[in-house]
Amino acid sequence: MxxxxxxxxxxxxxxxxxxxxxxxxxxxxxxRTLPQYDGTVTDNRIGSEAIIYRDSMAVPMIIAKSQEDAAYALGYLHAQERLFQMDIARRAGEGRLSEIFGDKTAPFDLMFRTVGIAGTASESYKRIDTTTRKILIAYSNGVNKFIDEAGGKYPVEFGLLGYEPYKWKPEHSLIIAKMMAWELNLSWWSDVAFAHIIKKIGKEKAAELLPDYPENAPLIIDDRFNRFAEAPLELIKTDREFRKFTGFIGTHIGSNSWAVSGKRSATGKPIIANDPHLAFSAPGKWYFALIRSKEWNAEGFTLPGLPSIVIGKNRNIAWAMTNVMADDADFYIEQIDTINNRYFVDGQWKNLDVRTDSIYIKNKGYHKFVIRHTHRGPIISGIHPYRLINKKSENLQISMRWTGNDFTNELLSSFLLNRANNWREFLAALKYFNVPGQNFIYADKEGNIGYVCAALLPARNNASPTLIYDGTTTNSDWKGYVPYDMMPKLFNPEKGYIASANNKTIKTFPYHISNIWEPSSRIERITQLLNSRGLHTPDDFRNYQTDFVSPYARFLTENLLKGFENVKIKDANLELVLELLRNWDYNMKAGSQTPSIYSAFLYFLIKNTFEDELGPDLIKEYVILANVPYRKIYELLGEDSNPLFDDVTTPRKENKNDILRKSLVDALSYLEINYGKNPVDWQWGKIHSVTFKHMFHGISSLADKLIDIGPFPIGGDGTTVFNTEYSFVTLFDKGDTEYINKEKPFENILGPSMRYIYDFANPDYIKFIMPTGQSGNFISPHYRDMTEMWLDGKYHVVPLNEDEFKEKSVHKLVLKTKETN
Missing domain, CATH: 1.20.5 (Single alpha-helices involved in coiled-coils or other helix-helix interfaces)
Structure with missing residues (x-):
């Protein structure tokens, strides 16, 4: 050689x-960063002892002497498995992301410092009850025990970013709760977007774009609106960028939940089910735990950072939650004096509350800024994605009123809920649950089912949706809140079931709740399924939770086919497409080509209906909340004619059938260009896939393979019970392409963040599943061990009996106080 x-x-x-x-x-x-699952950990901050048993999926049962020790153990567990997730969430709420990420997160820090989440949490902590304070302190001690002992062995993300976590404070848990409220607070997006639509096309035309807007309801728009219109749209852009940065994307932020009473259950006892729809990420949103102590016995889904079972059950009751979609924020155009110290209201000048604050930006030092408040809330019009960097100085003055900035005590509500024994105690607990507004569905071992709308609803002067108010008068100020006793409630309805899917709460109500209800498709299908048989089983519930049939698709397809009646077809592929649509059962399954045809058609139907009026930029704001175009298209197709169908850019006057036909032809062209001429290659699962992405996604393709979970083909869309939303904003962000953004335009970004089913006739077991796993550490076997089961509609069955759980457990960790000599 x-x-x-x-x-x-x-x-x-x-x-x-x-x-x-x-x-x-x-x-x-x-x-070395993997958590300790076995052995003994000592700490003088725990009162006595807590033993943690884990099963094969890392689901823990905490057995503690007291509720404070249980909270300590839960804090320790959360930190073990999700410390980085917790740290990013509290940093975001505190406005401290730029300390580690630099310039790119400075707008987010400015936004949350201005909105005031951390300040609200700090003031709230001073006012909470003694029990809540004790549990928060114990929980914080558990988190800090892990932080103390893990020095040098923190999760990998800390090392890659070059920083260490600071101590957890009780107030940080309150920030986590407020951040969840912010994530679910979307009603103001439509307020602001429609303000800009009015600026472009006028009040009357804009009113036509609002779904279900009452014909004679006024739009309260100040004459000075044009001067200030750009400000709140920049808030939307900043918030959207923040959600993209943290993975809080998607706008079908709702859920499904239902319960049947014993008379509608094959087992003779109530059965309850829930699947909240939230943005997908890795790790996921929830952490499942079982808690056993003298005062606290409950099991279910916790949010890392919060010492409570948020959704789940105890020995006597079970509960499920969906988003009320409450309109809990308003904007006001303020008149500010030339030195920015006073504002004009009700004929007199009042002093602004002026505060100086600063954020630390990595490699740049401290940046000082001024926050101004009226009696309503902060002036938010200075929030701009690039203002900190470019030093722009527009004179824009709009204030924001949000229920999340008031004192509320959801943790007390949750603690009382975890301990409630019956309907009366359940009602009493929810009196303190205010934000984010939630629909609570209830079931108990005695056979009862019930419903409560728990939300802090502003009492406004009118019961109609509004846009931006005139701040120079208090006529549009909130007049307090709707009393809890007036909120919608339901107990043991004659039909034997209760269901919620973010649909309209009640037909008539004296106060405005929302105008951003989800399309009725999911609740229609759930109701259809619940009415399809007299008695239901847990297996039936499993099938319902994974159902891909869309009543919305049925309605659109029927209208589309009517539009092609008596039309001579010459194109072979168009004829084949129409035949597929005629024979479709409206099941959005991944292996079928028809959902791809329908989904492309829906995109072009929205585009061809609205883009001529709005233009390519403003239509992206119109579709921010997907339920708005979904519902408006549904309305329009129910009419024989509507001026919105006319394309104002052409000399002829188009009608509904013209737009339906053009939209299908455009969809066909799109599919042929991007996926080939042969419809065999158009399976929905090829176009519509899901990837559970880590926060570091996109740094490198090699890293993505380690930290992301997926992609996987998936069925459904935003109108199916198994909600698999794709982003309309992404679809309309065409870039340089003629037909839609080619970079995964139909990618599934949001859906069931967990599923659970509980049958009171089988009280010793609960079924649940999550999209990823219990751990946030990407090398842990529990980072992705639930994914395949979630995709396949399977569940992890957890024994609730202590002895059985111990017998089947595979790990045992003891947390106890240090022995003294």
Whole structure:
């Protein structure tokens, strides 16, 4: 062998060995970050002792002497499995992301400092009850025990970003609760977007774009509106960028839940089910836990950062939640004096509350800014994605009133809910649940079912949706809140079931609740399924939760086919497409081509109906909340004619059938260009897939393979019970392409963040599943061990009996106080 070949082989072997050695060392270093599941941990901050048993999926049962020790153990567990997730959430709420991420997160910090989430949490902590304070302190001690002992072995993300977490405070848990309220607070997006639509096309035309807007209801728009119109839209852009940064994307932020009473259950006892729809991420939103102590016995879904079972059950009752979609924020155009110290209201000048604050930006130092408040709330018009960097200084003055900035005590509500024994105690607990507004469905072991709308609803002067108010008068100020006793409630209805899918709460109500209800498709299908048989089983509920049939698709397709009646078709593919649609059962299953045809058609139907009036930029704001175009298209197709169908850019006057036909032809062209001429290649699962993305997604394709979970083909869409939303905004962000953004335009970004089913006739077991797993550590076997089951509609069955759980457990960790001599 030639000498140079020997050297080449030698160096190749050396480099391979070196790479293996580096990989091994890296793996060992990363593995050190895995949490301790067995053994004993001592700490003088725990009152006595808590024993944590874990099953094969890392689901823990906490057995503690007191509720404070249980809270300590839950804090320790959350920190073990989700510390980075918790740290990012509290940093966001505190406005401290830029300390580690630099310039790119400065607008987010400015936004949350201005909105005032951390300040509200701090003031709230001073006012909470003694029990809540004790549990928050105990929980914080558990988190801090892990932070103390994990020094140098924090989750990998901390090392990659080059920082260490600071101590957890009780107020941080209140910030987590407020951040959840912010994530679910979307009604103001439509307020602001429609204000800009009015600026472009006028009040009357804009009113036509609002779904279900009463014909004679006024739009309260100040004459000075045009001057200030740009400000709140920048708030939307900043908030949208923040949600993209943290993974809180998607706008079908709702849920499904239902319960049947014993008379509608094959088992003779109530059965309850829930699947909240939230943005997908890795790790996921929830952490499942069972808690056993003298005062606190409950099991279900917790949010890392909060010491409570948010959704679940105890020995006597079970509960489920969906978003009320409450309109809980308003904007006001303010008249500010030239030195920005006073504002004009009711004929007099009043002093602004002026505060100076600062954020620290990595590698740049401190940036100071001024926050101004009226009696309603902060002036938010200075929030702009690039203002901190570009130093722009527009004179824009709009204030924001949000229920999340008031004192509320959802944790007390949750603690009381975890301990409630019956309907009366359930009602009493929910009196304190205010934000985010939630529909609570109830069932108990005695056979009862019930419903409560728990939300802090502003009492406004009118019961109609509004846009931006005139701030120079208090006529549009909130007149307090709707009393809890007046909120909609339901107990043991004659039909034997209760269901909620973010649909309209009640037909008539003296106060405005919302104008952003979800399309009725999901609740129609759930109701159809619940009425399809006299008695239901847990297996039936499983099938319902994974159902891909869309009543909305049925309605649109029927209208589309009518539009092609008596039309001569010459194109072979168009004829085939129409035949597929005629024979479709409206099941959006991944292996079918018809859902792809329908979904492309829906996109072009929205585009061809609204873009001529709004233009390519404003239509992206119109579709921000997907339920708005969904519902408006449904309304329009129910009419024989409507001026919105006319394309104002052409000389002829188009009608409904013209737009339906054009939209299908455009959809066909899109599919042929992007996926080939043969419809065999148009399976929905190829176009519509789901990936559970880590926050670091996109840094490199190699890293994505390690930290992301997926992609997987998936069925459904935003109108199916198994909600698999794709982003309308992404669809309308065409870039340089003629037909839709080609970079995964129909990617599933939001859906069931968990599923659970509980049958009171089988009280010792609960069924649940999550999209990813319990752990936030990407090398943990529990980072993705639930994904396949979630995709397949399967559930993890957890025994609730202590002895059985212990017997089946695979890990035991003891947390106890240090022994003293």
């Amino acid at each position: 030639k000498k140079w070949k020997k050297h080449l082989i030698g160096w190749t072997i050396f480099l391979i060995l070196l790479l293996l050695a580096v990989s091994l060392v890296s793996y060992i270093m990363v593995k």
